[in-house]
Amino acid sequence: MGHSQAAKAESREKVLRIAARRIREEGMARPGVADLMKEAGLTHGGFYKHFSSRDDLMAQAAALALADGEHKMAEAARKDPEAPRSGLIDAYLSSRHRDAPGTGCALVTLGASAGRGDEALKESYELQVRRYLELIGEAAQGDDPDDVRADAMVTLSALVGALLMSRAVADPELSDEILATVAGRLKGTGARVPAEV
Incomplete structure (x- = not known):
């Protein structure tokens, strides 16, 4: 790849990440x-060198x-090989994850858009739901594949809903209580932060 092609690819990646x-x-x-092009340090006119339309950029x-x-969840599950499911739950339902939506799980922020979106967005969303279900299922305990899958669905739904x-x-305080209570229930500890009345 020539220098100009490499620079073009780098600029495209930068816009995509932003x-x-x-x-x-x-x-x-x-x-x-x-706004996106400005934040990337590029001109608005250069946009069409990288993407066919705004919809193309948004889909990608x-x-x-x-x-x-998905990569972050897999990493969290690998931190403690003895309790991968708990590690995943703790990382997902942390105040750190809650407070950093720009680097957090996109299932939370893109759910409504995917529900109303075109087929390509729905397919991307579905692909990640399926991958998360596999990841959670791999971290679960159990011999019955149907029970493991059902638990993965409940777990993923609770994670996304609680973070949202x-x-x-x-x-x-209610925000912290939601995270702690759902994490505790999913891990079977029943732990929760007491609500102040």
């Missing part, structure tokens, strides 16, 4: 092409954002 972060922070509708950025989350709610509520 767009992936921004859609995790703001959703699919918000980031405009001009969504797929990238979704795949990034913890970000959406105004009360920081």
Whole structure:
């Protein structure tokens, strides 16, 4: 690859990474092409050298954002080989994850968009749901594949729902309580942070 082709590929990757972060922070509708290009240090006019349309960029950025989350979950599951499921739950339902939507799981921020989106976005979202289910299933204990899959579905639904709610509520104590309670229940400890009345 020549220097100009390498520079073009690098610029394209930069725009994709910025767009992936921004859609995790703001959703699919918000980031405009001009803003994304400016943040990447590129001109608006150069956009079409990299992407055929804004929809093309958003679809690719969504797929990238979704795949990034999978790598982080796999890493969390590998931290403690004796308890991979607990490690995954603790990492996902952490205040650190809650407070960093730009680098967090895109299943949370892209769910509504995927539900209303085109087939390509739905397929990217579904692919990641399937991969997360496999990852959670691999980290689970059990001999019955149907039970393991059902547990993975419940676990993934609880993880995504709890993170979404913890970000959406105004009360920081309730937000912490949601994370701690759901994590405790998923790990079978029943632990929760007491709510103040």
